[in-house]
Amino acid sequence: MNRLRRVKAVDVSTLTDAAVIERSVRDPESFAVIFDRHAPSIHRYLRRRLGAEVADDMVAETFLAAFRRRERFDTAHPDARPWLYGIATNVVGQHRREEEREYRLRQAHLPATSEAPYADRVATAVTAQSLRQVLFGALAGLSNGDRDVLLLVAWEELTYDEVAAALDIPVGTVRSRLNRVRRLLRAELGGEFTGTIEEALSNG
Amino acid sequence: MDDLRLLQQVGQEIPLATPDQLAPARDRLLAVLTATPPAPTTIRRDARRGWRFVFGGVAAAGVAAAIVSVLVLAPDQVGGDVPAARAEASQVLRNAAAAALRLPDTTPRPDQFIYTRSQQGRELRESWLSVDGTRNGLVRTASGGGGGKEAVIPGCRNGRAAVVKGNNVLPGRTEPCTPAPGYRADMPTDAAAMGAYLTEHRNGKVDSVNSAGKDVYYFASGYLRPQSRAALYEAAAAVPGLRAVENVTDGAGRSGIGIAWPSTGRSGEVVLVFDPKSYAFLGVSESSAVLALAVVDRVGQTG
Numbered sequence: 001m002n003r004l005r006r007v008k009a010v011d012v013s014t015l016t017d018a019a020v021i022e023r024s025v026r027d028p029e030s031f032a033v034i035f036d037r038h039a040p041s042i043h044r045y046l047r048r049r050l051g052a053e054v055a056d057d058m059v060a061e062t063f064l065a066a067f068r069r070r071e072r073f074d075t076a077h078p079d080a081r082p083w084l085y086g087i088a089t090n091v092v093g094q095h096r097r098e099e100e101r102e103y104r105l106r107q108a109h110l111p112a113t114s115e116a117p118y119a120d121r122v123a124t125a126v127t128a129q130s131l132r133q134v135l136f137g138a139l140a141g142l143s144n145g146d147r148d149v150l151l152l153v154a155w156e157e158l159t160y161d162e163v164a165a166a167l168d169i170p171v172g173t174v175r176s177r178l179n180r181v182r183r184l185l186r187a188e189l190g191g192e193f194t195g196t197i198e199e200a201l202s203n204g
Numbered sequence: 205m206d207d208l209r210l211l212q213q214v215g216q217e218i219p220l221a222t223p224d225q226l227a228p229a230r231d232r233l234l235a236v237l238t239a240t241p242p243a244p245t246t247i248r249r250d251a252r253r254g255w256r257f258v259f260g261g262v263a264a265a266g267v268a269a270a271i272v273s274v275l276v277l278a279p280d281q282v283g284g285d286v287p288a289a290r291a292e293a294s295q296v297l298r299n300a301a302a303a304a305l306r307l308p309d310t311t312p313r314p315d316q317f318i319y320t321r322s323q324q325g326r327e328l329r330e331s332w333l334s335v336d337g338t339r340n341g342l343v344r345t346a347s348g349g350g351g352g353k354e355a356v357i358p359g360c361r362n363g364r365a366a367v368v369k370g371n372n373v374l375p376g377r378t379e380p381c382t383p384a385p386g387y388r389a390d391m392p393t394d395a396a397a398m399g400a401y402l403t404e405h406r407n408g409k410v411d412s413v414n415s416a417g418k419d420v421y422y423f424a425s426g427y428l429r430p431q432s433r434a435a436l437y438e439a440a441a442a443v444p445g446l447r448a449v450e451n452v453t454d455g456a457g458r459s460g461i462g463i464a465w466p467s468t469g470r471s472g473e474v475v476l477v478f479d480p481k482s483y484a485f486l487g488v489s490e491s492s493a494v495l496a497l498a499v500v501d502r503v504g505q506t507g
Contacts, residue, residue, distance in 0.1 A: 013331075013343065014422075028240040035226075035233055043221035043229075059221070060229035064236060078415060106214070135214060154208045155215035159467070185207045 017080035021073045031070065034080055035063050041081075042088050045156055049092050051102040058095070062088045077165065085156060086166035089148050100140045107136040131189075138188045146181040149174055293448040293463050296478060297441035303483035304433035311429065312499045317341065318386040318427045319506055321496040323456045323487075332503040333386025334359050340366075341386065342503045360384065387499075391423075393431040395438035402439060413445055417465025417474035424476070424485045425494045452477050454487035462489050 012020055012033050024031035042062055047055035066080075066087050073083060092099060139147065148167055152158045160178075164171040312318065314336035321330045330344040339359040346352035356373055358366040358381075365381035367374040392398045406419055420440050428436065440446070445466050452462035454477040462475040475489035487493035498507040 014426075026242040028237045028242060029234070031237055032230070032234060035230055039226050039229065040220040040222075043226060044218055047221070048215055048218045055221075056225065056229065059226065060232040063229065063233050067233065067236065067240075078418070106217075131210070132214070135210065150211070151215075154211040182207055185211075189207055189210070 016078035018073070018075040018078045021070050021080060022075050024067075024070055028067075031067050034066070034084075038081060038084050039063065041156070042084055045085065045088055045151075046092065048155055049102065049151065050095055050098045051105070054095060054098050054102075058088075058091050062091050065091070082158065082162040082165040085152060085158060085162075086168065089152070089166060092148075093144065096144070103136040103140040107133050107140075134188055135185075138185055142181060142184070146177050146184075149177040150181045150185075153178060293446035294441040296448050296461055296463060296483070297437045297446075300478050300483040300485065301434040301437035301441065304437060305430050307430045307433070309430050310499050312387045312427065315339065315501075317500050317503060317505075319496065319498045319500045320425070320427075320494070321506070322425065323493040323495060325455065325491065330506070332500070332505075333357070333384075335385060335387045335499075337383030337385040340503070387427055391428060391432040391435075393429070393435055395435045395442065398432070398435035398439040399442065402436075413443060414465050414467040414474055416443060417463075417476065420465075421474065421476055421488055425487075425492075425497075427497055427499060449475060449489075452489045454489065454493040455491045456487065456493035456495060458486050458493065460486050 012023070012030055015023070017034060017037065020030055020033050024034070039059055043055055043059040046058045046062070050058060062084065066084055069087070073080070077083070139151075142150065145167075149163055152163045152166060153160075158166065160171050160174045163174045167174075312335040316335045317332040317339070318335060319330070319332050321328070323329070327345055327347045329346075331341065332343075333341045334357075337359065338361050341357035341359070343355045343357060344352055345355075356366075356368055358368055358373065360381035360383040363380060363382075364378040367377040367379050392401050402416065402419055402423075406416065417440075420436060423436055424433070440463070443465075447464040447466070449462035449464050451459060452475055453459045458477070459480075460477040461480045462477050465474045465476070467473045477486040477489050478484065479486055485494065496507060500507065
């Protein structure tokens with residue numbers, strides 16, 4: 001109910017995602033509201049994982065797939081985000097090569113459109129080549145399931161319950177995957193980099 | 205060292221897409237939407253497992269008679285008996301209920317509009333919703349410095365509404381509709397009935413306190429007659445596990461006392477913000493604010 005928009009006839013802006021999706025079964029065009037509410041963040045998720053060019057196409061694929069499956073949406077969940085993230089993650093799964101390529105690219109380069117105003121000093125410090133190398137190298141090397149959980153939590157800020165719903169796995173599996181992947185990540189980032197990170201974070 | 209935070213920092217290098225960037229994808233989707241015929245299918249509802257009412261503990265609340273006059277949102281000082289700073293959540297909500305009863309009572313007429321001015325993040329939004337859903341309404345939005353947008357909400361008369369494409373009403377074209385009243389005339393006026401009403405109209409799981417909080421927010425940010433508003437807060441006061449949080453700010457930066465609705469997830473606790481003196485409902489912590497709420501005679505009128 002925080003994300004408000006509107007379309008015709010009813011002030012759909014006051015409806016939950018679930019109510020809009022339910023409505024879109026008999027009024028397909030109202031599904032545009034779901035796009036307007038969530039496409040910016042789904043696009044960013046796809047762009048984070050697949051790069052800008054692929055994301056532009058895949059955000060349309062994601063919402064078209066969601067629209068085709070709208071009758072299967074469980075309206076007990078008012079918020080469509082976990083569902084959409086699940087579909088987007090499936091789309092990512094069909095593009096593993098692009099995903100790995102994206103992480104390899106970002107190991108070396110800041111994206112051209114880096115959001116400088118929002119990047120605080122920590123972010124600046126974190127962009128140090130050495131850390132980027134290790135972090136994106138680690139991401140590229142993770143198993144698919146571990147990486148899905150990690151990035152839905154760290155980048156998309158989904159709750160464990162939401163990740164479980166998105167990936168259709170038990171919440172216990174979310175926890176255990178996250179624990180494992182964070183141990184891996186810490187091990188890779190540890191040692192010589194620990195000091196740099198602590199310095200970067202404490203100065204932030 | 206926090207590996208998640210480190211990861212978040214590199215994630216922030218990628219900005220949210222702008223509407224321009226998304227336009228081609230939106231066009232692709234819309235082309236499919238407009239070409240899809242409506243399907244008279246029902247969507248499966250979640251089985252009513254674990255039937256446990258968040259609002260189950262509501263006792264009947266005595267409500268006093270209310271005064272009739274012109275409407276404003278914020279009541280005057282209410283002289284609450286418990287200082288907000290040290291209050292229990294339930295006491296804050298009961299104070300809010302008592303304050304609500306001192307609000308002027310207006311019964312919206314079917315031909316009137318509910319005017320709302322609110323802030324959602326950086327978006328400032330004004331809406332005029334037809335009380336009975338038969339008149340054309342309007343939503344006006346403006347975000348941070350950027351230009352504003354207006355959108356007509358066609359009224360639904362005799363089962364037909366004007367067709368809107370983008371922001372334009374297509375002349376001479378109508379489509380089937382169901383009126384969407386901007387005011388619910390059937391809202392209960394006592395706490396027990398309100399608890400049942402909230403359970404029946406819930407949007408989340410029956411046993412989710414957090415989503416019950418969002419439902420309370422949803423109803424509190426619309427127009428309610430004083431007795432219904434009081435009943436809403438009384439029903440909320442009976443929910444176990446709520447916490448009062450001092451010194452929170454609503455989406456417009458106004459400070460107040462928060463009522464936190466616990467979440468079983470890792471984040472996403474809903475905190476409803478009330479004015480610490482008048483106990484008027486302000487909004488949701490750090491995300492939204494109800495700035496004005498009034499019953500008006502025509503679109504464009506702001507109180």
